[in-house]
Amino acid sequence: MNHQTDTFPKLLSDNAQRLASKVAMREKDYGIWQSWTWAEMRDEIFALANGLAALGFQRGDKLAIVGSNRPRLYWGICATQCLGGIPVPVYQDSVADEMQYVLEHAEAKFVIAEDQEQVDKMLEIQDRCPNMQHIIYDDPRGMRAYQHDHLHDFVDLQTLGREFAQAHPDYLNQAIAQGQGSDISIFLYTSGTTGKPKGVVMTYDNIILTARNSAEFDKLTSSEEVLSYLPMAWVGDHIFSYGQAYVAGFAINCPESETTIATDLREIGPTYYFAPPRVFENILTTVTIRMHDAGKLKQRMYNYFMGVARKTGVKLLNGEAVSFKDKWLYGLGNILIYAPLKNTMGFTRIRLAYTAGEAIGPEIFDFFRSLGINIKQLYGQTEAAVFITMQPDGQIFADTVGIPAPGVDVKIADNGEVLYRGPGVFHSYFKNEQATRETKNAEGWVYTGDAGYFAENGHLKIIDRIKDVGRFNDGSMFAPKYIENKLKFFPHIKEAVAFGHEKDYCTAFINIDLEAVGNWAERNNVAYASYQELAGDPRVYQMMLDSIEAVNRSLASDPLLSNSQIHRFLILHKELDPDDGELTRTRKVRRRIIAEKYGVLIDALYNGSKACFIRTEVTFEDGRKGAIEANLAIVDVPTLAAVKEAA
Amino acid sequence: MAELTQDGRKIGDILLEVKNITLAFGGVKALTNISFDIKEGEIRAIIGPNGAGKSSMLNVISGFYHPQQGEVWFRGQKRGPMRPYEVARQGIARTFQNIALFKGMSTLDNLMTGRITQMHTNILWQALWKGPAEREEIAHREKVERIIDFLGIQAIRKTPVGRLPYGLQKRVELGRALAAEAKLLLLDEPMAGMNLEEKEDMCRFILDVNEEFGTTIALIEHDMGVVMDLSDRVVVLDYGKKLADGTPNEVRNDPAVIEAYLGVGH
Incomplete structure (x- = not known):
């Protein structure tokens, strides 16, 4: 240098x-x-x-x-x-x-x-x-x-x-x-x-x-x-x-x-x-809510031109060929909708936006890209001076984090852990020789602690923390967080917990999103008296079933993960709550505690029964304790045979 | 003679003095023969149960009510009957128990109204705008921006105050009073209806105003804890009469005050 x-x-x-x-x-x-x-x-x-x-x-x-x-x-x-x-x-x-x-x-x-x-x-x-x-x-x-x-x-x-x-x-x-x-x-x-x-x-x-x-x-x-x-x-x-x-x-x-x-x-x-994904998510939510309050004409214009943007915007951004008519419509939409909208968000001049840290929902990602905002993902760590992989212009996918950054080598260890080395690799941990040796090996490879693999297009896909990744009984990989994230991208699913380690197949607990599902209930005249009643409604079950089938279709297209298709699920009668110890304060699932607390439900998911009774202790906001009881239905989900992505 | 408080603030000579004030509405005597003083640089509290005459006292000081008997002395001069705006020009600013802001106007504009007593260009210049009026406005805006920074209300600069939560409206009102750059600031229940956190913030601001700008503050407050922590001297009113006057500690141990507040066992 x-x-x-x-x-x-x-x-x-x-x-x-x-x-x-x-x-x-x-x-x-x-x-x-x-x-x-x-x-x-x-x-x-x-x-x-x-x-x-x-x-x-x-x-x-x-x-x-x-x-x-x-x-x-x-x-x-x-x-x-x-x-x-x-x-x-x-x-x-x-x-x-x-x-x-x-x-x-x-x-x-x-x-x-x-x-x-x-x-x-x-x-x-x-x-x-x-x-x-x-x-x-x-x-x-x-x-x-x-x-x-x-x-x-x-x-x-x-x-x-x-x-x-x-x-x-x-x-x-x-x-x-x-x-x-x-x-x-x-x-x-x-x-x-x-x-x-x-x-x-x-x-x-x-x-x-x-x-x-x-x-x-x-x-x-x-x-x-x-x-x-x-x-x-x-x-x-x-x-x-x-x-x-x-x-x-x-x-x-x-x-x-x-x-x-x-x-x-x-x-x-x-x-x-x-910005972290959460920020982009909040912006989209704000826009959606404000559009619901807008006048009829504005709403129709917004809906029409957002449709145009979804069809054309991403292609334009990736430099793909677009018909003259679509280009013209997109130009009109830009004058009427996209440019004013971007101005409101402060994104008028944006040339490049990055997000990282968590998985970002494909519809959020596509919303911004269709508006012509070049939002990309990267995968990084403090120990790497941020960049491990980045998405090059024109090769942006919502579910992968890109190709190795310039000068960085990335490889996958036998246990599925992502390793990297490059110019940004940290010198050491200050006054912690042991941790340095545990994280960085003699050849300069750094252990990320994340499990991932390279997809067929050469882009890295991060699936979970390596310590959470398990195995099905047939030895194939089970990555609970990856499955749960896919489920949580649906707005009416607030939380999900996937099971499968040392089991024959994958099952899941679902938490409904009270706001989204409650809104749906209001619009469709579904009467309910409590969270529990709404969660148990057969129509809500049907809604969840549709979403899970969609997740299964997406999992089936991935040869490594097709075994992770969800076979059975139930909707929990209560919201998982940090106060009850089921989530951390930053709303991460605490698997061990959930497995203990809801052991009967997990057994029921695997013994073929159609319903299961559970009594759960809950802590109210004022510190009092109580118990709720429910008879939860368990539903089977059709699964698909693994298909090749190219098919 | 200037004296120093424990935390190093300077308290000077008498800034305002009320002597033998009696105020009556028809046959109802709101205040009877009240006398006390406010010294430069101090925080002075007026406390008392509901209907004790606290707000009436403040209204007398701010020139809103004219007492039948008694005198108000400000900066060593006896004050004749005055309109409230004349009092404001003398350097007394106030806030109100029920927020009295312009609800449809932004925070910034509300604060700018606090500068009204300091604006000197006449209506013709204002209409012409270019030149002196513009320069004057920029100078006032600078002062107001310092207050916005001081109170940490940058985020609501352009928000109409009617849309703000109660605690913030109170803060804007304090800001407007500050914008007047008064010698004496009268606060009528600055913490009424606030939650604990908002109260703590408001206390901090009152202390900071007093320390940073050296503004003398007279305040009415219900929350005894707040009053005792905040003020240098306290005057206690009950049924329009003065019960006690002194440091928070003296007042707290005064038998008459204890009786009025807690009642005495019979």
């Missing part, structure tokens, strides 16, 4: 010359978008770096960044790197105790905190973090009464830095020149949903090479606009809002506050956008 631009401070100097008057960063403050050009941003960052140096910042010192997406916090990352230090962004909504673990573990000496709230947390944990010496705050509001020698106002520190620079004009340039690509650039802590967070150590090469490869893959230029609204501690934001922004030289925009993101999105009109 060119050693002129092998670290972020060097890239900054380079951009400040090449793109001097181009906007690098915007922030909405007091109702107005304030902006900084690359040259202005360099001056701000250098002033901060000099200020840190004046406080005695040494090479290798760690600086924690605590707060939401603010320009000054982003500058803090680069200023730290200028001095050969290591920035450690922290999830700002964690409580003090969670932060204490990360800060202590990372041995952070300096902290840049956003505001009084975060400073208070730092002061609370200070006694338990012996390394912490200086706290710098961005927003001085409410800080007047704080009398501490080690508390510094951001602006004061920059003033101090400018004085320091006058006295030591060469200090910073020398510090920057000492940095090189193989140095450590940042610690990114995993969110720690399973056990304590791990500090993922990244080098400049990891981040810059990955950012450069992916920017070339998607042809990102310096004219992109990005809205930076996802946590700075998350690897995705570090790549999209920092790595790629520095490499390609584009502008990032910090929203006014967490609650104004939708408005800010519309005002900025980003060209490059990332």
